[in-house]
Amino acid sequence: MMEELPVASILLVDDHPANLVALEAALEPLGQRLVRARSGTEALKRISEEDFAVILLDVQMPELDGYQTARLIKSQERSRHVPLLFLTAIHRDERQMLRGYSQGAVDYLLKPLDPDVLRAKVGVFVDLHQRQEQLRRREARLREQERELLLRQSEANARAILEAMPQAVWASRTDEEEAWCNPAWEKLMGGRVSGAPRASFLEGLHPDERAVVEAGWREALRSGQPWEAQHRMGSEDSWRWYRLRVTPLPCAGHRCRGFLCTATDIDDERRSHLVSQLLSHASVMLSSSLDYHATLTRLAQLVVPRFADWCTVDVLEEDRPGARLTRVAVAHVEGGKAERLLELHRRFPPRQGSPSGVGRVLDSGTPELLLDVPDSLLQRLATDAEHAALLREVGFSSCIHVPMRARERNFGVLTFVIASKRHRYDARDLALAEELGRRAAVAMDNALLYGEAQRAQRAAQEANRLKDEFLATLSHELRTPLTSILGWTQMLLKRDDLDEHGRRRGLAIIERNARVQRQLVEDLLDVSRITSGKLLLNLKEVALREVVEAALESVRPTAEMRGVRLMADLGPLSETVMADPTRLQQVLWNLLTNAIKFTDSGGCVALSAHPRGATVEVVVRDTGKGIPRELLPHVFERFRQGEIGREQGGLGLGLAIVRHLVELHGGSVEVASEGPGLGSTFTVRLPLRPARQEGLPGAEDTVRVPDLAEAKGNLLVSEELVSAVAALLGQAVH
Known part of the structure; x- marks a missing residue:
């Protein structure tokens, strides 16, 4: 029959009754005894009267605050080891939290409290207290049995009792006489009980702890007082933690008759406590920052030496050629060997598809556990003798590789290694390592998602800014020519005193501004046709010289007017x-006009065209204002204008239209500039007319351009912009 767990007491300390009621409501489902205290003084009185599994302590209280009360609680032997959980709704900064932890708190909870989280945290300590209390009661019963055994003074009855006990028991009268043990001890030893009493007693202990236990055993015999400690026992295949208690047998004269040792298995409880503690600290650490390099480094330092002699964290950098693994964290129980681990990674880097443990785990996405690595296996794991020598130098006995995997994606590999051959990992350690890998992957995934969200937000803000700038520019560019047209139209209609020269001058201004207006609208319509897939190209065999010369002649008056030499x-x-000759001439006209606009009087704009293999290059160079280096990648994007471009006017659509028209002809366009004041060079490459093949468009063929909104996703003219144009035109007319 399973022994019932004792009811634990939980102390709730808060000066506000409403808070106490809320805490009781949250913790009532645990089924434990809840004790109230309205002040720090009352809490100290309660603690002096009974033992508590956990104390929930409010920080802000009159007289004694939470920190002072915690210091007094920890100063008393009876309550020194009781877990403290600070509760506050005020001190949320890291300094106050560190102050709480320095007073011995195991956690620092911020109000308002989540009842489920609070219940889960308190439940862990209640469960631990109950099991400790259960162990104390069990040990108390065991000690009572020991006393009864000694009182009876009957060896036969004593043996019968000890053999029936579930605890392992070992007894010896003197060092020279034969020892005795019960069946539980024989089971613990795996059936091997032999040799002198001292040898058979120490045989079941971990080699690293035999000297400590022997010293405690001799101290108990010397002082006549029981000695108790926690140590590992079992065999090389499976070490477990036991609570050892050595009790001297009643003395005969001045000489002890011997001693009796009991061993209680506490391995599961100890491991559960350590695992919970490690996972709790790891979760807090991984969620404390979005810099995953820093958090993974702290994680490696956390598990060494608690869980591993050394630990490495390798992150998969998918944006690099070959998807290389980058070692972002290294920790070794011996500080000097961390550099050797970095050298190991540098000289023998693991890769996807490589035969190393890290490479296999990264490919398969499944963990790998090496229980024991003999020298022969180490030679096979290493790529060469030098690699194996480095592994031996840093220590390599038992190893776990686990993937950092979240949302069906591998982020890298965590490696935990035990260097000593006296201990090795088991399946329970593998489960803990997998959980650490999963939590590390979630933290890294969250950090990357946050970075992507920030970049997307910045891109959206930039797009919104460009849209606002375009609307402002559009308003100005449309309103300016309309104002001139309307002004001169009204003047021509209302004034009869204008002579012929005045009327011709007014009509010329109206014509010039109308052409500017038409060009602006044509640019908008071209962008709209391109993005909607409604732009038609009338492809035919075109003599490139004729198109170039026509474009040159069309811009020559503008160049002469601005004092720019056209070559x-x-x-x-x-x-x-x-x-399409019309569209091709539009490309060249835009490039030449753009070059002339940004070239000061006395400057030069040169156009050259030469065949280059299967293509022909048309180059437009100017000695104008140049383009800033940071603007070069964005020159062909819609509405992109530098400070110089805004000064010269325009919508920022011309070069975007040029790029799309060139690409629709199967060509490409690029720009180069040494910087502001050093001019710029635009190079258009067009494929020469290929030999006519069946199924290809020939002369006088009309080609409908596909929807470029899907292909490029860049030049989008929204309904909002079209509505803005219509509104501005309407305002100008009225």
């Missing part, structure tokens, strides 16, 4: 291309 180097250009 052309066409050489023996006789090649033909499959193109």
Whole structure:
């Protein structure tokens, strides 16, 4: 029959009755005894009267605050080891939390409290207290049995009692006489009980702890007082933690008759406590920062030496060629060997698809446990003798590789290694390592998602800013020519005193501004046609020289008016291309006009065209204002204008239209500039007309351009912009 767990007492300390009622309501489902205290003084009185499993302590209280009360609680032997949980709704900064932890708190909870979280945290300590209390009661019963055994003074009856006990018992009268043990001790030893009493007693202890236990045993015999401690027992295949208690047998004269030792298995409880503590600290650490490099480094330092002699964290950098693993964290129980681990990674880096443990785990996404690594296996795991020598130097006996995996994605590999051959990992350690890997992956995934969200937010803000700038520019560019047109129209209609020269001048201004207005609207319509897939190209065999010369002649008056020299180097250009001559001339006109606009008087704009293999290059160079280096990657994006571009006016659509028209002709366009004041160079590459093949468009073929909103996703003219244009035109007319 399973022994019933004792009811634990939980002390609730708060100066507000409402808070006490809320705490009781949250903790009532635990089924434990809840004790109230309205002040620090009352809490100290309660603690002096009874033992508590856990204390929930409010920080802000009159007279004695939470920190002072905690210090007094920890100063008393009876309550020194009782877990403290601070509760506060005021002190939320890290300094106050550190102050709470320095007073011995195991946790620092902020109000308002989540009842489920509070119940879970308190439940852990209640369960631990109950099991400790259960162990104390069990040990008390065992001690009572020991006393009864000694009182009876009957060896036969004593043996019968000891053999029936579930605890392992070992007894010896003197060092020279034969020892005795019960069946539970024989089971613990795996059936091997032999040799002298001292040897058979120490045989079941972990080699690293035999000297300590022997010293405690001799001290108990010397002083006549029981000695108790926790140590590992079992065999090399399976070490478990036991609570050892050595009790001297009644003395005969001045000489002890011997001693009796009991061993209680506490391995599961001890491991559960350590695992819970480690996972709790790891979770707090991983969630404390979005810098996953720093948190993974602290995680490696946390598990050494609690869980491993050394630990490494390798992160998969998918944006690098070959998907290389980068070692972002290293920790070793011996500080000097951390550098050797970094050298190991540098000289023998693991990769995806490699035969190393890290490579296999990264490919398969499943953990790998090496219980014991003999020298022969180490040679096979290493790539060469030098690699094996480095592994031996840093220590390599038992190893766990676990993937950091979240949302079906591998982020890297955690490696835990035990260097000593006296201990090795088991299946329970593997489960803990997997959980650490999962939590590390979630933390890393959250950090990456947050970074992506920030970048997306910045991109959206930039797009919104560009839209606002475009609307402001559009308003100005549309309103300016309309104002001139309306002004001169009214003047021509209302004034009869204008002579012929005045009327011609007014009509010329109206015509010039109307052309500017038409060009702005045409640019908007072109962008709309491109993005909606409604732009039609009338492809035919075109002599490139004719198109270039026509574009040069169309911009020559503008160049002369601005005092800019216009030069052309066409050489023996006789090649033909499959193109829409109107659209191709629009490309060249935009580039030339753009160059002239940004070139000061006395400057030069040069156009050259030469064949290059299967393509022909048309280059437009100017000695104008140049382009800042940071703006170069964005020159062909819609509405992108530098400070100089805004000064010169325009909507920022011309170069975007150029790029799309060139790409629709199967070509490419690029820009180069050494910087502001150093001019710029635009290079258009177009494919020469190929030999006619069946199924390809030939002369006089009309091609409908596909929807480029899917192909490029860049030049989008929204309904909002079209509505804005219509509204501005309407305001200007009225």
